[in-house]
Amino acid sequence: MRGRLRRAWRILALPLISIVLSILVGSLVIIASEWLVTGELKPGLAIDAFTALVEGAVGSERAIINTLVSSVPLLLGGLAVGLAFKGGLFNIGVQGQFLMGVLGSVIVGVQLRESPAVIAIPLALAAGMLFGAVWGFIPGFLKATSGAHEVVTTIMLNLIALQVFAAAVNGPLTVQGSSSPITPDVGNAALPIIFGRNGHLGIIYAPLMAVLYGWLLFRTTRGFEIRIAGSSPDAARYAGMKPRRLIIWTMSVSGMLGGMAGATDLLGVSHQTASSYATTVGFDSIAVALLGRTSPIGIVLSALLFGALRTGSASMQIQAGVPAELTGVLQATILFFLVASPVVARLFRLKGARSGLEETTTFTSTYGGEATIR
Amino acid sequence: MTSESPAVRAPALEMRGITKRYPGVVANDSIDLDVRPGEIHALLGENGAGKTTLMNILYGLARPDGGQILLDGAEVQLTGPTDAIKRGISMVHQHFMLVPVLSVAENIVLGDETMTAAFFLDRNKTHRQIVELGRRFGFEVDPETKVGSLSVGWQQRVEILKALYRDARILVLDEPTAVLTPQETEEIFEVLRRLAAEGHSIVFISHKLYEVLEIADRITVIRRGKVVGQRIPSETNEEDLAELMVGREVSLVVDRGESTPAGAALKVEGLAVKDDRGQEVVHGIDLDVRAGEILGIAGVAGNGQDEFIEAIVGLRKPAGGRVTLDGKDITGLATRNVYAAGVAYVPADRHRFGLVLSFSIADNLVLTSYYRKPYARGMLRNDAAIDRMAVERVKAFDIRTPSADAKAGTLSGGNQQKVVVAREFDRDLRLLVVDQPTRGLDVGSIEFIHRQVIAKRDAGTAILLVSAELDEVLELSDRVAVIYRGRLVAVRDGRTADKNEIGILMATGGREGVANGEGSAAPGGGGTAA
Numbered sequence: 001m002r003g004r005l006r007r008a009w010r011i012l013a014l015p016l017i018s019i020v021l022s023i024l025v026g027s028l029v030i031i032a033s034e035w036l037v038t039g040e041l042k043p044g045l046a047i048d049a050f051t052a053l054v055e056g057a058v059g060s061e062r063a064i065i066n067t068l069v070s071s072v073p074l075l076l077g078g079l080a081v082g083l084a085f086k087g088g089l090f091n092i093g094v095q096g097q098f099l100m101g102v103l104g105s106v107i108v109g110v111q112l113r114e115s116p117a118v119i120a121i122p123l124a125l126a127a128g129m130l131f132g133a134v135w136g137f138i139p140g141f142l143k144a145t146s147g148a149h150e151v152v153t154t155i156m157l158n159l160i161a162l163q164v165f166a167a168a169v170n171g172p173l174t175v176q177g178s179s180s181p182i183t184p185d186v187g188n189a190a191l192p193i194i195f196g197r198n199g200h201l202g203i204i205y206a207p208l209m210a211v212l213y214g215w216l217l218f219r220t221t222r223g224f225e226i227r228i229a230g231s232s233p234d235a236a237r238y239a240g241m242k243p244r245r246l247i248i249w250t251m252s253v254s255g256m257l258g259g260m261a262g263a264t265d266l267l268g269v270s271h272q273t274a275s276s277y278a279t280t281v282g283f284d285s286i287a288v289a290l291l292g293r294t295s296p297i298g299i300v301l302s303a304l305l306f307g308a309l310r311t312g313s314a315s316m317q318i319q320a321g322v323p324a325e326l327t328g329v330l331q332a333t334i335l336f337f338l339v340a341s342p343v344v345a346r347l348f349r350l351k352g353a354r355s356g357l358e359e360t361t362t363f364t365s366t367y368g369g370e371a372t373i374r
Numbered sequence: 375m376t377s378e379s380p381a382v383r384a385p386a387l388e389m390r391g392i393t394k395r396y397p398g399v400v401a402n403d404s405i406d407l408d409v410r411p412g413e414i415h416a417l418l419g420e421n422g423a424g425k426t427t428l429m430n431i432l433y434g435l436a437r438p439d440g441g442q443i444l445l446d447g448a449e450v451q452l453t454g455p456t457d458a459i460k461r462g463i464s465m466v467h468q469h470f471m472l473v474p475v476l477s478v479a480e481n482i483v484l485g486d487e488t489m490t491a492a493f494f495l496d497r498n499k500t501h502r503q504i505v506e507l508g509r510r511f512g513f514e515v516d517p518e519t520k521v522g523s524l525s526v527g528w529q530q531r532v533e534i535l536k537a538l539y540r541d542a543r544i545l546v547l548d549e550p551t552a553v554l555t556p557q558e559t560e561e562i563f564e565v566l567r568r569l570a571a572e573g574h575s576i577v578f579i580s581h582k583l584y585e586v587l588e589i590a591d592r593i594t595v596i597r598r599g600k601v602v603g604q605r606i607p608s609e610t611n612e613e614d615l616a617e618l619m620v621g622r623e624v625s626l627v628v629d630r631g632e633s634t635p636a637g638a639a640l641k642v643e644g645l646a647v648k649d650d651r652g653q654e655v656v657h658g659i660d661l662d663v664r665a666g667e668i669l670g671i672a673g674v675a676g677n678g679q680d681e682f683i684e685a686i687v688g689l690r691k692p693a694g695g696r697v698t699l700d701g702k703d704i705t706g707l708a709t710r711n712v713y714a715a716g717v718a719y720v721p722a723d724r725h726r727f728g729l730v731l732s733f734s735i736a737d738n739l740v741l742t743s744y745y746r747k748p749y750a751r752g753m754l755r756n757d758a759a760i761d762r763m764a765v766e767r768v769k770a771f772d773i774r775t776p777s778a779d780a781k782a783g784t785l786s787g788g789n790q791q792k793v794v795v796a797r798e799f800d801r802d803l804r805l806l807v808v809d810q811p812t813r814g815l816d817v818g819s820i821e822f823i824h825r826q827v828i829a830k831r832d833a834g835t836a837i838l839l840v841s842a843e844l845d846e847v848l849e850l851s852d853r854v855a856v857i858y859r860g861r862l863v864a865v866r867d868g869r870t871a872d873k874n875e876i877g878i879l880m881a882t883g884g885r886e887g888v889a890n891g892e893g894s895a896a897p898g899g900g901g902t903a904a
Binding site: 103218219220221222223224225227228232235237238239240241242306 | 689708709710713719721726727728729730732733737741742744745749753754755757
């Protein structure tokens with residue numbers, strides 16, 4: 001029993017400390033910026049701000065549903081990044097895969113807006129997943145065949161996705177006769193609301209995807225192959241696995257999850273889209289996967305945390321007068337402390353705490369053409 | 375601190391009662407060690423005996439829980455490697471810490487503040503110093519050469535030069551001969567003797583008994599963190615040392631018994647293979663391995679043996695030629711299909727290929743069979759079957775671990791290799807390819823692995839053994855083939871082969887045309903000399 005507790009602490013210590021530290025840094029930022037603006041030193045303001053943040057995120061049924069809704073795309077995106085990490089790949093391209101997911105689901109969703117929901121929803125969702133999968137397949141294929149590093153190619157594809165998306169929405173997808181570039185509503189393809197005012201179906205299936213993610217990785221032979229190839233491509237090759245194919249497979253499925261995140265956001269929340277679809281979900285997903293240490297439970301928890309931060313930021317701005325952007329500071333500092341975990345572990349004398357991010361070594365060890373795949 | 379006899383000089387290094395505890399183990403239990411100026415002192419012990427811990431303490435990497443370190447009779451507290459180097463202690467690691475893309479001179483100067491203080495390197499001066507230093511100890515080295523293009527033996531000399539460049543008085547060498555040919559070993563010994571003659575003190579870590587007997591002035595044996603004895607080479611022998619080291623009697627010479635080979639199981643005809651850069655490094659090798667015989671391939675690392683093996687097991691596409699197993703063509707088959715045809719492969723680098731250290735022992739035990747029944751049911755893992763098998767094999771192969779769920783990385787080298795052996799040997803095999811099966815292992819584990827290989831041979835498996843350790847090849851093989859620059863230059867009978875002749879063949883390829891030696895009837899083997 002004590003052994004189990006100790007193990008849990010080893011896993012949780014660094015993420016928890018990172019969160020606490022980021023709250024401290026956030027407090028300092030709040031107090032300092034207030035002092036710069038008004039010349040008054042109000043330490044209590046930090047407490048007010050965080051109280052408002054927590055209340056806004058989980059203080060009422062509506063707040064909780066809002067938090068869940070904003071967690072859904074983060075969860076799916078986090079799983080996308082996490083799966084790639086497990087396979088030794090750094091998918092920075094969730095941003096682009098997300099946009100392609102939005103695009104795919106809006107194209108099919110608008111077409112089927114009059115069809116019965118049982119047909120329209122699955123097809124629109126599948127289209128988004130397919131678009132995302134293609135956007136993940138491309139960097140996977142490039143890496144497997146030419147060794148082009150996925151970090152570079154996915155960043156490029158993010159930009160391409162942004163332009164493709166804008167071109168499509170501005171052009172063929174714009175509502176006939178509308179002066180602003182905006183697509184029609186997806187109508188019947190919209191996800192049904194099952195909780196409160198806006199709690200859509202994604203709240204159910206996104207956690208199921210996390211279960212599926214754990215099942216795939218730890219219960220199937222394919223998951224074993226992905227994890228082995230991710231830890232040691234050489235051993236995978238020796239064992240008779242096919243690392244090239246695994247790279248393509250993993251990136252495609254990762255992209256599919258990213259596309260699903262986008263499709264879910266469109267079909268569940270906005271139902272239509274403008275050409276300037278502003279989102280940072282793709283990048284936040286990287287933080288979610290890292291904070292959750294790529295474990296299914298971890299990703300669920302960190303997606304909830306980041307979702308809560310997003311939701312609570314509005315009431316923090318209204319009630320405490322602290323800009324909503326502060327939550328961005330919090331997210332960034334959490335990540336910062338996680339990445340700096342060796343330093344953090346030393347400061348807090350955390351012996352044996354699992355050094356923050358084995359995952360980031362994925363990046364450093366594969367970047368620079370060192371790992372040749374054969 | 376009073377030296378009783380004026381003839382005995384004060385030790386250059388003295389470690390007194392060094393104790394180091396880690397949770398659950400006492401790695402060093404009041405160890406005493408003294409090294410005199412100009413002495414070559416061998417430290418002998420099995421893996422996990424505490425040699426590395428002791429040397430880490432000496433190098434300032436670990437703090438002892440008790441005991442003292444004295445240099446020239448004065449107690450010192452070592453704060454880290456930089457401090458140790460400043461005090462004249464240098465270490466040549468088993469895995470060289472050199473940067474392959476930098477030149478010899480750049481590697482030697484690397485990290486030395488005094489040279490970089492002026493920000494610009496004084497090339498001419500350092501080059502001159504390096505050449506002079508090399509000459510003094512009997513080897514000529516070109517400071518401009520890229521380290522990556524040097525042989526292992528030369529890389530080691532660069533490591534030693536690096537230490538000397540930093541004015542090391544006490545030199546610690548961690549298994550320096552592990553990767554060298556007999557000739558290279560002899561050469562490095564010559565260097566060490568010259569160093570000692572100039573008054574340097576050398577700590578020589580090894581588990582090769584005959585080497586220790588040859589080079590050392592004194593030998594300290596440690597077992598389970600304790601000093602169990604000290605010997606002088608003239609008053610001891612290999613059996614005595616092995617018994618001290620292991621704590622029981624060990625058979626040093628493998629009892630390989632008689633082999634009863636049947637027909638050829640593996641037939642290699644004109645196999646040509648290219649390396650990663652597209653250069654052909656194996657030039658048409660012909661070779662047969664009969665069922666129930668061990669064929670050893672002796673050769674200096676980098677003569678094409680890696681590519682040769684990889685081509686046989688399907689990790690590399692051959693550029694030409696044919697490989698057949700029991701008459702069935704397996705040329706260019708995917709690795710998994712080669713394994714399925716009854717081939718097992720124990721790779722040389724178990725950390726990189728043979729195991730995934732961050733995975734459990736159980737996972738590693740199914741690394742090459744996870745997709746098959748009973749370990750998989752369709753696309754699902756059968757964890758119950760995997761666990762059952764893991765527990766059985768851990769017991770059968772005496773893998774020392776608290777549980778089959780422990781990570782492979784927590785095991786000692788010998789036990790890691792047992793995991794690989796347990797996985798690859800525990801099924802019906804037609805051909806077993808073993809590459810450096812005992813590299814870096816202790817005497818007890820070597821004995822175990824050798825027995826397993828011979829048992830496999832006696833069960834009628836054809837065995838292709840590759841090893842840079844000529845002794846291992848000669849002890850185990852029924853026939854020995856020498857590979858040189860991608861060609862087999864000779865095949866000899868393993869029982870009658872002359873070690874010196876093989877060593878020369880390995881180093882030169884037998885340009886004088888030695889291929890007409892005694893040797894057994896070598897089906898398709900010998901005489902393809904360059």
